[in-house]
Amino acid sequence: MSKVANALKSASETKALIIGRGVVKQTSQLFKEQFPTKKAIIIADTTTYNIAGASIVKQFESNDIAQESAFIYTDQDIYAAYKYVEELVQALKHHDAIPVAVGSGTINDLTKLAAHLTDRPYMCVATAASMDGYTAFGASITADGAKQTFNCPAPQACLADIDILSAAPTEMTASGYADLFAKITAGADWILADALQVEPIEETAWSIVQDGLHEALSDPEGTKNGATVAITQLTEGLMLGGFAMQWSKSSRPASGAEHQFSHLWNMEHHLNNGAHVSHGFQVSIGTLAITALYDLVLKTDFENLDIQKALKQWPTLEELKEQSIAIFKETDFPEIGWQETSAKYITHQELEKQLQTLKDSWPTIKERIAKQIVPFEEAKARLAMVGAPTEPEHIGITREKLKETFVRAQYIRRRFTILDLAIRTGYLDQWLDELFGKEGIWEL
Ligand SMILES: NC(=O)C1=CN([C@@H]2O[C@H](COP(=O)(O)OP(=O)(O)OC[C@H]3O[C@@H](n4cnc5c(N)ncnc54)[C@H](OP(=O)(O)O)[C@@H]3O)[C@@H](O)[C@H]2O)C=CC1
Numbered sequence: 128m129s130k131v132a133n134a135l136k137s138a139s140e141t142k143a144l145i146i147g148r149g150v151v152k153q154t155s156q157l158f159k160e161q162f163p164t165k166k167a168i169i170i171a172d173t174t175t176y177n178i179a180g181a182s183i184v185k186q187f188e189s190n191d192i193a194q195e196s197a198f199i200y201t202d203q204d205i206y207a208a209y210k211y212v213e214e215l216v217q218a219l220k221h222h223d224a225i226p227v228a229v230g231s232g233t234i235n236d237l238t239k240l241a242a243h244l245t246d247r248p249y250m251c252v253a254t255a256a257s258m259d260g261y262t263a264f265g266a267s268i269t270a271d272g273a274k275q276t277f278n279c280p281a282p283q284a285c286l287a288d289i290d291i292l293s294a295a296p297t298e299m300t301a302s303g304y305a306d307l308f309a310k311i312t313a314g315a316d317w318i319l320a321d322a323l324q325v326e327p328i329e330e331t332a333w334s335i336v337q338d339g340l341h342e343a344l345s346d347p348e349g350t351k352n353g354a355t356v357a358i359t360q361l362t363e364g365l366m367l368g369g370f371a372m373q374w375s376k377s378s379r380p381a382s383g384a385e386h387q388f389s390h391l392w393n394m395e396h397h398l399n400n401g402a403h404v405s406h407g408f409q410v411s412i413g414t415l416a417i418t419a420l421y422d423l424v425l426k427t428d429f430e431n432l433d434i435q436k437a438l439k440q441w442p443t444l445e446e447l448k449e450q451s452i453a454i455f456k457e458t459d460f461p462e463i464g465w466q467e468t469s470a471k472y473i474t475h476q477e478l479e480k481q482l483q484t485l486k487d488s489w490p491t492i493k494e495r496i497a498k499q500i501v502p503f504e505e506a507k508a509r510l511a512m513v514g515a516p517t518e519p520e521h522i523g524i525t526r527e528k529l530k531e532t533f534v535r536a537q538y539i540r541r542r543f544t545i546l547d548l549a550i551r552t553g554y555l556d557q558w559l560d561e562l563f564g565k566e567g568i569w570e571l
């Protein structure tokens with residue numbers, strides 16, 4: 128049985144997933160099987176409506192599936208923000224039709240949350256292999272200034288037509304490749320959290336996302352050229368990432384510190400020459416940044432860690448409050464730093480124990496991480512080959528801002544990552560000096 132079929136079997140929310148060439152023709156059949164006697168409503172934006180939405184409306188008409196008028200977002204600046212969820216919720220409230228999201232990450236997440244808020248399942252027709260959220264539990268939405276993951280079920284049915292995905296802009300496919308590549312650093316963060324007894328690895332979710340990962344990432348050139356096999360592998364890898372999140376009911380299997388870089392830039396309303404930067408492109412730079420940090424971690428001799436020195440620089444809860452409020456003082460999300468870091472705060476005594484575990488188990492931890500991480504130069508070459516950005520400037524991030532992001536990113540999420548390790552061991556400044564100092568990767 129294929130990895131996707133296997134993951135589907137153990138999925139609690141998604142009952143059907145079809146991936147293949149020309150499968151968009153099966154949308155009405157899939158809808159009828161999954162939602163017999165139900166009315167449908169197509170959710171799209173103007174672009175994705177033209178790509179697939181309009182043809183699905185016609186297909187449903189000729190297959191006698193009753194429909195509400197399609198809900199089409201016409202705002203050119205649409206993004207994953209709560210106000211767009213509310214707009215859809217208002218529309219859905221007037222009937223009980225099943226939403227069929229036709230689009231990529233934004234449309235899927237807006238529909239996922241709106242369907243949940245109006246107590247109904249939904250279906251998704253993917254239009255680009257651009258990220259791994261299609262089959263994921265949870266919607267990543269900006270609300271109250273912060274990019275948050277709202278708990279809500281994955282689609283009951285999902286369909287990805289490889290012909291449509293291959294024809295999507297190459298930048299979108301490169302985004303998807305980068306989002307998938309990020310599972311390497313996300314996995315390393317989970318290894319760290321597991322080894323330091325912060326958050327154990329959940330074996331099933333781990334295996335869903337990690338087992339086929341290297342195969343799915345194996346052909347960046349074919350992926351760039353839209354080769355059917357490579358796009359199919361990428362799509363399957365992304366769907367597996369989603370299934371792992373569905374299994375865990377958390378984005379931990381798919382999202383680590385590299386994603387925190389992207390989320391922070393979204394929260395700071397980062398634009399490149401006035402334009403939004405895609406999730407995957409931001410994640411590409413986040414992944415390279417965190418890979419570079421992992422390369423330094425692997426060179427560090429934690430067996431000789433000076434625990435007492437590390438403890439001296441660890442703040443009290445009061446000091447942390449001051450720091451975490453000061454760091455986002457000038458932003459429209461002033462509370463997040465305190466909210467998230469206080470949730471993962473540990474006392475000096477607990478930290479001492481944690482650092483002792485790090486020290487004692489370092490050879491084993493190091494071996495596990497070394498096996499997981501793709502070294503920086505290779506990661507950069509593969510991301511470049513697929514057409515993803517490999518320098519912060521490619522997405523309008525200056526080196527100064529990248530350096531600052533290493534410091535700020537851990538404040539926005541309570542999830543334990545390599546950034547927390549860097550702070551707790553007291554190594555962050557030294558590592559940043561290496562990355563941004565003379566002859567460093569991003570010499571300032
Ligand atoms: N829930 C989860 O677990 C996850 C959620 N995400 C979220 O997904 C979002 C990013 O999604 P992503 O897919 O990268 O980008 P978007 O869904 O934002 O789409 C970017 C643009 O691509 C256009 N588009 C989509 N399909 C096609 C196509 N086939 N041809 C031409 N244009 C197309 C859309 O056009 P137009 O707007 O013009 O219609 C849109 O402007 C982020 O909010 C991110 O946080 C990411 C990963 C996981």
Ligand SMILES: O=C(CO)COP(=O)(O)O
Nearest residue numbers: 259267276378381382386
């Ligand atoms: O973007 C994601 C995985 O690609 C979802 O994770 P977050 O919970 O970090 O938003």
